[in-house]
Amino acid sequence: MSQTWAYISNYFIYSAMAVYTLSFFAHAYETAWAVRAPQTDEASTGSLMTKTLDYTRTEKAARIATAMMILGFILLFAGVIARGISAHRVPWGNMYEFSITGALAFTGAYLGALRKYDLRWLGLLVSIAVLLTLGTAVAVLYRPSAPLVPALKSTWLVIHVCAAIISGGVFLLANVIAGAYLYLDSMERKGPRTVWAQRLPSLEVLDQLSYRLVAFVFPLWTFAVIAGAIWAESAWGRYWGWDPKETWAFITWVAYAAYLHARVTIGWRGRRAAWLCLFAGSTFLFNYIYVNIYGTGKHTYSGL
Amino acid sequence: MSKEIELPELGATGLLRYSWRQLTSMRTALILLLMLGVAAIPGSLIPQRDQNPMKVREYFSDSLTLAQWMDRVSLFDVYGSPWFSAIYILLFISLIGCVLPRSVEHFHAARALPPKTPKNLDRMEFHSTWNAQGDEIERAYVLLKAKRFRILRENNVISAEKGFTRETGNLFFHLSLILILIGVGFGSLFGMRGDAIVNIGERFINIPTTYDSLKFGKLLSEKALPPFVITVDNFVAKYNTLTNAPEDYTLNVSVVEKPGAPSVKRIVKVNSPLRFGSTNVYLQANGYSPIVTVRDGDGNVALQGPVPFLPQDGNLRSIGAIKVPDADPQIGFVATFLPTQARDSVQGGISVFPEALDPKMLFSIWRGDLGLNTGVPQSVYRIDTSKMERIGLESLKPGETFSYDGGSITFEGFVPWVNLQVVRDPGKNYALLGGIVAILGLLASLFTRRRRIWIRITESGKVEVAGLAKNAAPGLEIEIAKLVTLLKGEK
Numbered sequence: 001m002s003q004t005w006a007y008i009s010n011y012f013i014y015s016a017m018a019v020y021t022l023s024f025f026a027h028a029y030e031t032a033w034a035v036r037a038p039q040t041d042e043a044s045t046g047s048l049m050t051k052t053l054d055y056t057r058t059e060k061a062a063r064i065a066t067a068m069m070i071l072g073f074i075l076l077f078a079g080v081i082a083r084g085i086s087a088h089r090v091p092w093g094n095m096y097e098f099s100i101t102g103a104l105a106f107t108g109a110y111l112g113a114l115r116k117y118d119l120r121w122l123g124l125l126v127s128i129a130v131l132l133t134l135g136t137a138v139a140v141l142y143r144p145s146a147p148l149v150p151a152l153k154s155t156w157l158v159i160h161v162c163a164a165i166i167s168g169g170v171f172l173l174a175n176v177i178a179g180a181y182l183y184l185d186s187m188e189r190k191g192p193r194t195v196w197a198q199r200l201p202s203l204e205v206l207d208q209l210s211y212r213l214v215a216f217v218f219p220l221w222t223f224a225v226i227a228g229a230i231w232a233e234s235a236w237g238r239y240w241g242w243d244p245k246e247t248w249a250f251i252t253w254v255a256y257a258a259y260l261h262a263r264v265t266i267g268w269r270g271r272r273a274a275w276l277c278l279f280a281g282s283t284f285l286f287n288y289i290y291v292n293i294y295g296t297g298k299h300t301y302s303g304l
Numbered sequence: 305m306s307k308e309i310e311l312p313e314l315g316a317t318g319l320l321r322y323s324w325r326q327l328t329s330m331r332t333a334l335i336l337l338l339m340l341g342v343a344a345i346p347g348s349l350i351p352q353r354d355q356n357p358m359k360v361r362e363y364f365s366d367s368l369t370l371a372q373w374m375d376r377v378s379l380f381d382v383y384g385s386p387w388f389s390a391i392y393i394l395l396f397i398s399l400i401g402c403v404l405p406r407s408v409e410h411f412h413a414a415r416a417l418p419p420k421t422p423k424n425l426d427r428m429e430f431h432s433t434w435n436a437q438g439d440e441i442e443r444a445y446v447l448l449k450a451k452r453f454r455i456l457r458e459n460n461v462i463s464a465e466k467g468f469t470r471e472t473g474n475l476f477f478h479l480s481l482i483l484i485l486i487g488v489g490f491g492s493l494f495g496m497r498g499d500a501i502v503n504i505g506e507r508f509i510n511i512p513t514t515y516d517s518l519k520f521g522k523l524l525s526e527k528a529l530p531p532f533v534i535t536v537d538n539f540v541a542k543y544n545t546l547t548n549a550p551e552d553y554t555l556n557v558s559v560v561e562k563p564g565a566p567s568v569k570r571i572v573k574v575n576s577p578l579r580f581g582s583t584n585v586y587l588q589a590n591g592y593s594p595i596v597t598v599r600d601g602d603g604n605v606a607l608q609g610p611v612p613f614l615p616q617d618g619n620l621r622s623i624g625a626i627k628v629p630d631a632d633p634q635i636g637f638v639a640t641f642l643p644t645q646a647r648d649s650v651q652g653g654i655s656v657f658p659e660a661l662d663p664k665m666l667f668s669i670w671r672g673d674l675g676l677n678t679g680v681p682q683s684v685y686r687i688d689t690s691k692m693e694r695i696g697l698e699s700l701k702p703g704e705t706f707s708y709d710g711g712s713i714t715f716e717g718f719v720p721w722v723n724l725q726v727v728r729d730p731g732k733n734y735a736l737l738g739g740i741v742a743i744l745g746l747l748a749s750l751f752t753r754r755r756r757i758w759i760r761i762t763e764s765g766k767v768e769v770a771g772l773a774k775n776a777a778p779g780l781e782i783e784i785a786k787l788v789t790l791l792k793g794e795k
Binding site for chain 2: 144146147148149150151153154215216218219222223226229230231233234235236237238239240241242243244247248250251254255257258261262264265266283291297
């Protein structure tokens with residue numbers, strides 16, 4: 001047990017939080033400053049809707065925001081690795097470690113999607129979510145680096161938990177996008193989008209994007225559940241026992257399966273699909289927060 | 305217009321057919337799927353008999369009427385309840401009714417040639433047209449064939465189709481779910497599960513009477529237990545000195561697989577059970593058995609040996625009952641074993657570390673009727689003291705003896721015990737196979753695109769290309785653009 005590595009890990013994670021905070025401010029600056037107030041002469045000509053968007057002047061802030069996000073990811077990655085080295089194992093043995101790894105997966109999912117889609121508008125929400133997760137982890141969930149209990153000593157820890165964390169990161173990203181969809185949809189029902197919201201993608205794009213993310217990660221989630229079952233067979237003597245964690249993993253699976261069927265087979269789009277997506281994602285969150293902290297059963301590894 | 309609507313007579317078969325159509329419709333399946341998810345919730349919030357019988361008993365002692373009502377609607381046994389079963393059975397019937405006809409249809413469709421080219425290609429997606437060179441059809445044929453399209457070629461027209469894997473994967477995914485259900489059912493009908501507490505140094509013989517609890521599947525006879533004998537040689541538990549959490553359990557055993565077979569030394573760990581075919585032996589729990597000698601007033605031994613105690617917390621503070629039914633009147637000791645003893649101002653005697661570094665046994669002595677002959681099953685860890693009187697209270701360290709009015713007790717020492725769990729599940733390999741096929745099918749169905757491409761040379765000497773993406777999955781536009789460039793490019 002190398003405590004030095006645990007301290008190094010803590011420093012990396014604090015630094016990552018500082019950098020994410022900078023990223024948050026840069027994203028906030030960009031979102032706010034891109035809206036240009038009407039010039040005096042323009043204003044005199046009339047309507048109130050003359051506010052325009054001008055990205056040229058916030059381009060620098062936007063670049064800084066994304067660069068900080070990448071730097072935060074690297075620092076967090078280093079922090080997670082150092083935590084693993086300090087404990088001589090993969091760094092997901094208690095809820096503090098799940099949280100920092102989950103935040104890493106979430107930023108990773110965002111940065112990965114950013115390469116393909118123009119998602120910079122989402123950065124503000126992502127940086128808030130990551131800061132909240134890391135803040136809770138450091139303030140509430142922190143536990144000293146320690147070895148695993150015997151039931152966790154298995155290769156499946158790497159496979160099963162890794163698959164679950166990545167799925168979680170992507171599910172949450174899909175949830176954030178579905179949430180943005182619902183927000184913008186209700187805005188559009190009242191009238192045209194407000195100026196700052198005009199730069200966000202169209203409703204169709206958001207709708208498609210949250211679906212793609214779910215469809216992409218659903219097989220991985222299925223794999224996480226099955227890998228968990230294989231592990232449970234060798235650790236607990238049964239592959240399925242309706243343990244609260246297993247039950248909620250099953251509920252999440254069923255909810256996303258229903259979401260995919262509703263879209264592909266019945267052709268749900270838009271609001272209804274977004275609500276179903278949010279519901280499915282919230283079952284995942286419930287499993288992570290409630291079952292880890294208050295739940296009974298065999299998955300009580302939060303260390304709290 | 306008449307307001308009266310004439311309903312056709314349905315009749316019995318008509319009604320059946322109507323119900324079947326309703327049940328196998330996608331909408332019903334979706335509702336059942338969501339219902340299954342919702343129905344699974346109460347079982348995760350209310351304690352279940354299978355997992356936590358103690359908590360269930362608490363419900364009954366807290367409020368009997370409420371607990372009885374909850375029990376009547378199977379809330380303590382959600383996953384075996386009639387309503388939960390009803391939902392998943394209906395869901396699976398709906399699934400079978402949907403998937404089997406589709407499989408047959410798909411099997412025929414996959415062997416048929418692509419449909420003929422529509423007349424007006426300009427109404428299709430990604431339509432493009434240019435002046436023909438003449439050999440476009442031939443070259444398109446070669447290109448599409450190389451990409452493993454299924455092609456219907458007529459004179460100056462090609463109709464090509466690809467992506468049947470999508471539906472194949474989809475069907476395999478759903479069929480594999482049925483396989484998983486079969487595996488689960490098979491396992492519960494022909495499986496067994498039992499627990500036995502074995503003190504270190506003792507032998508476990510795999511016959512029904514050596515188990516503390518044992519459950520057989522409905523179609524498995526008691527004779528099916530494989531005749532192995534396990535001698536528990538040694539058990540080492542390592543604990544972290546900072547967190548008190550266990551770090552490692554290692555159990556050394558000698559196994560005789562069947563009468564006459566040689567004894568083999570094996571190591572059992574939490575993640576590596578002993579495996580005998582489809583029967584596994586797991587190391588599931590451990591604790592301490594204090595070794596005691598109880599003597600009567602004349603100094604004769606009334607009871608001697610290790611008595612398993614039940615751990616109550618992470619530091620293995622364990623409670624137990626030492627019952628001496630042969631004494632007259634009967635004697636009982638309600639006892640607590642502390643592996644590393646300490647005193648707490650609120651809780652009294654506590655243990656501060658799970659390893660036995662400074663063991664102590666606290667007990668109260670009871671005299672009277674142990675109630676063993678009442679016919680009511682009793683816990684081996686507890687004593688019903690309603691017909692007894694307390695005659696003493698003491699704590700002992702190993703080697704010490706306490707004499708009371710009518711006898712004495714010696715705390716000789718302790719020995720660890722392990723809980724061996726024996727599980728037979730012949731269905732799990734089917735379930736595993738189902739799981740693997742499900743993932744492969746899912747991948748195939750989510751990541752293949754089914755699409756058609758048509759190429760035609762019109763009478764006016766123009767090449768027409770168009771396509772149709774059957775699943776609204778993106779990528780066809782690029783594919784057609786590439787094809788068009790290739791066809792145009794080679795001049």
